Amino acid sequence: MRICVIGTGYVGLVAGTCFAESGNNVICVDVDEAKIEGLRNGVIPIYEPGLKELVHRNSAEGRLSFTTDLAAAVKESLISFIAVGTPPGEDGSADLKHVLGVAREIGRHMEGFKIIVDKSTVPVGTADKVRQAVQGELDRRGVSLEFDVVSNPEFLKEGAAIDDFMKPDRVVIGADNVRTAEIMKELYSPFMRKTNRLIVMDIRSAEMTKYAANAMLATRISFMNQIANLCELMNADVSAVREGIGSDSRIGYDFLFPGVGYGGSCFPKDVKALIKTAEECGYDFLLLKSVEQVNERQKRLLPEKILGYFGNNGASRPLAGKTIAVWGLSFKPRTDDMREAPSIVIIERLLELGATVRAHDPEAVREARKFFGDRITYSSSNQYDILAEADALAIITEWNEYRNPDFERIRALLRQPVIFDGRNLYKPARMQEIGFEYFSLGRTPTGSVEK
Structure with missing residues (x-):
């Protein structure tokens, strides 16, 4: 099938690449010219295991291409996936301006029957608004063209998105037209070879399901x-x-x-x-x-444990003169995503308390700089580099390389052997045996939080 995916963020790029991997001709569209140029040259804007290799292979074999020309992509495609961002507004509601803007663009440029798929996470009732936006543009053009709107929410876990797409737990299709539902079933059939977990339902129920x-x-x-x-x-x-x-x-x-x-x-x-x-x-x-x-509240727990250990002396910056080494910045392992990451709240609080912060993350340093700038020190190469003469180690993200570290090396580098573990990676009894004061979540600490 001929497909265009509008939006080359996390969802759009993974979906477009996986559709191409199953033999479809896919055009990925984005308004960001630098991002599109980078993708054409093999530069992947996000970190996701396995994605780079799939993009390179499918681009080389001619099934996957990148453009800023939405009009041409829509005209060439039977199915147009809308995969643009829906950021929260100040009141918490999903901002649909990008989704509806794309819908209007599709209505301006379509020339025949189109299936328009909401892949972005959108509130119940969005498909109706997309349909109205497309129809409004067709009316302005004075043309009568048939189209269907489908809800197809994504269920991808960052760090395992390729596997999730290629071997899905389930695929949800919200459609009100039997013919269109059958076309969507055909599109997803390569991913259903072992177990058919494609669920067809009404559009509003599909929107609510995500x-x-x-x-x-x-x-x-x-x-x-x-x-x-x-x-x-x-x-x-x-x-x-x-x-x-x-x-x-x-x-x-x-x-x-x-x-x-x-x-x-x-x-x-x-x-x-x-x-x-x-x-x-x-x-x-x-x-x-x-x-x-x-x-x-949970995001604020770790810095308060650290403050309790070193003692709140009543000063405005009670951790002044203390250096805290942090392992992990991304919101979860196997991604560079910093959106709503607990590390943001934790590190901001440590800085507010006067601490000097050094942080290591295998992939998220570039993204973290957008939040902290030069207020903290970064490392992405060696997790031990940031430990020298630090007063404590705080673990925020459970990257695999943190699970079985060289504890002797950690103890030699830290000023004192104390670890605050926000992911419960180690066993308290073991940590006590090897001489660490160890504070985790929901388990008895190996040292007192009162100093």
Whole structure:
């Protein structure tokens, strides 16, 4: 099939590349000329394992191309995927100006039957607005052309997006036309060879499905973070609790790891948008409001543990003269995404308290500079470089290289052997054996937080 994907951000670039990998002719469109020129030259604007190789192969074989000419791409394609950003507004609602702007552009340039697919995460009712935007442009042109609007939400996990797309848990298609639903089934059939998990439903239900799924996962994370905090107060071990409740087949183990809060491009934005959607319907979504409040509070927990350890002397900058080494900046491992990353809140708080911060991350340093500039020191090459003469190590993101480090080297480099672990990577008993003061989440610390 001939496809265009409008928007070469995370969702658009992965989707377009994977469609090309399955044999389709795909044109990826973006207004950013520098990004398009870079993609033509093999420069991938995001870090996602396996993406670079797929882009290079499909570009070389002529199935994948990049352009800023939306009009030409729409004219050449049967299916146009809208994969542009829907950033949250000040009130938490999803900003649809980019989605509707693309819809109007499609209406201005289409010349025959088109299937227009909302791939961006959009609120319930967006397909109706897209349809109105396209039809409005056709009316202005004085032409009558047939088109269908489809909702096809993405369920990609950053760091595993290629596998998620090529071997999906499920594909949700929201369509009100049987013919169009069959075309979408054909498009996705190469990804359904082992297990057919393509679910066709009405458009509004498809739009709601994405928000409901992300809100459920965000709820699990915030719930487990609160359980971890309670475990710490009650001298229980959240790791044992997780094993106990995860073994219940009704619950399972996924998204039950305590940590410093969720971040990224989906959960924070989608929780806010669903709360706003509920408000517009006159419904007070108390549970999701609490989920959001718990998450924001959780991001502030680690710096307060650090402050408690070194002592709050009542000064305006009580950590002045202290250097904190940070491992991990991205909101999760295997991505360079810093959107809503807990590290932003944690590091800003440490700086506010007067600490000097040095940070290591394998991939997110470039993105982190956009938030912190030259206020902190960075490393992306050697995780031990930032430890020399630091007063403590704080772990924020659970990159694999942090899971089994050289503890003897860490102890030799730090001024004192103290670690604040926001991801529970190590066992407290082991850390005590090798001489570390170790503070994690929901487990008994190996040292007192009062100095």
